Amino acid sequence: MYVCGITPYDATHLGHAFTYVTFDLIHRLWLDGGHAVSYVQNVTDIDDPLLERAVATGQDWRELAARETALFRDDMAALRVLPPTTYLGAVESMDLVVDAIRVLQERGATYLVDDDLYFSLGADERFGSVARLGLDAMRELSAQRGGDPDRLGKAHPLDPLLWQAARPDEPAWDTALGHGRPGWHVECTAIALRHLGMIFDVQGGGRDLVYPHHEMCASLAHVVSEEYPFARHFVHAGMVGLDGEKMSKSRGNLVFVSQLRQEVPPAAIRLALLAHHYRDDWEWTPRDLDNARARLSAWTTAVHADTAPPAGPLLAEVRSALADDLDAPSALAAIDRWAEQTRRG
Ligand code: 5CA
Numbered sequence: 001m002y003v004c005g006i007t008p009y010d011a012t013h014l015g016h017a018f019t020y021v022t023f024d025l026i027h028r029l030w031l032d033g034g035h036a037v038s039y040v041q042n043v044t045d046i047d048d049p050l051l052e053r054a055v056a057t058g059q060d061w062r063e064l065a066a067r068e069t070a071l072f073r074d075d076m077a078a079l080r081v082l083p084p085t086t087y088l089g090a091v092e093s094m095d096l097v098v099d100a101i102r103v104l105q106e107r108g109a110t111y112l113v114d115d116d117l118y119f120s121l122g123a124d125e126r127f128g129s130v131a132r133l134g135l136d137a138m139r140e141l142s143a144q145r146g147g148d149p150d151r152l153g154k155a156h157p158l159d160p161l162l163w164q165a166a167r168p169d170e171p172a173w174d175t176a177l178g179h180g181r182p183g184w185h186v187e188c189t190a191i192a193l194r195h196l197g198m199i200f201d202v203q204g205g206g207r208d209l210v211y212p213h214h215e216m217c218a219s220l221a222h223v224v225s226e227e228y229p230f231a232r233h234f235v236h237a238g239m240v241g242l243d244g245e246k247m248s249k250s251r252g253n254l255v256f257v258s259q260l261r262q263e264v265p266p267a268a269i270r271l272a273l274l275a276h277h278y279r280d281d282w283e284w285t286p287r288d289l290d291n292a293r294a295r296l297s298a299w300t301t302a303v304h305a306d307t308a309p310p311a312g313p314l315l316a317e318v319r320s321a322l323a324d325d326l327d328a329p330s331a332l333a334a335i336d337r338w339a340e341q342t343r344r345g
């Protein structure tokens with residue numbers, strides 16, 4: 001499984017946490033089923049938003065990334081999210097990324113606009129197979145999510161940037177591709193191909209990654225490997241909102257895990273997240289936390305009771321709920337019933 005990691009320019013919010021708890025559940029379900037799991041995750045530790053935040057706040061971009069990545073890992077540990085088996089930054093994977101781009105060049109799937117290198121989507125006949133969107137929708141989402149559909153000189157508006165020539169005052173690496181830095185999508189393709197290969201089980205992330213990110217990752221991988229598919233399944237968590245809008249670092253409407261866990265037990269935060277089905281979009285409200293705290297307290301009382309109904313049937317119910325499209329809310333409801341029976345003696 002490959003799950004897209006954070007861009008570490010700000011602290012982890014509840015939207016991120018919902019996504020990573022979702023994939024933690026898949027991870028745990030597989031482990032529970034006796035499978036060995038290779039779980040790879042990246043950190044986008046070089047990208048425009050990180051550099052912009054570093055400049056705006058007068059910090060070194062490396063320090064900002066290292067600090068926020070460490071905080072993310074602490075937050076995940078507090079939420080009992082099992083760490084990936086392989087956790088890699090884009091910077092430390094620079095050689096892999098450059099190698100992947102060189103293969104694309106050899107296949108004739110790249111071109112230059114000024115000194116910036118682009119991927120030619122025309123090289124992948126399967127392009128569009130992940131998100132299955134129309135051209136207009138893809139164009140709009142590209143513009144919103146880091147793409148540059150209106151840049152003059154591109155062969156196709158949706159073609160993604162692979163390698164950006166060094167800009168003044170920006171970090172750059174001296175590589176076989178010249179002095180510059182990689183674009184976003186190719187980072188995940190290169191890391192996944194090296195550490196999982198083609199045709200792995202799940203590529204995951206939040207729903208905002210369906211297009212362009214996962215579509216582009218797959219297209220790049222098809223052309224690099226000349227195989228299909230990249231991932232057998234693409235799994236996306238719904239978007240968590242606050243006050244009517246998607247919770248996002250750029251909008252600033254955030255509830256941070258690191259702040260919240262100073263005030264409430266992390267187990268209550270995890271329960272508040274698991275109370276929503278992974279595919280639903282939902283709004284965070286104070287009620288989510290009230291309900292989770294009440295549930296945590298009822299369960300805690302139940303597990304300390306002298307006698308309780310046998311756990312075997314409950315475990316079977318939990319497993320079957322999770323096996324049914326990861327129905328965490330039903331799994332929680334089964335445990336609620338068990339706790340209630342226990343309370344009644
Ligand atoms: N570094 C890239 C992926 S390679 C990235 O998207 N980073 S991120 O920090 O912006 O997001 C990290 C993860 O959290 C992604 O899977 C994203 O889809 C998910 N995410 C971001 N905002 C929300 C939200 N409001 N609700 C649910 N998931 C979210």
Ligand code: ZN
Pocket residue numbers: 003004005042188213
């Ligand atoms: Zn990614």
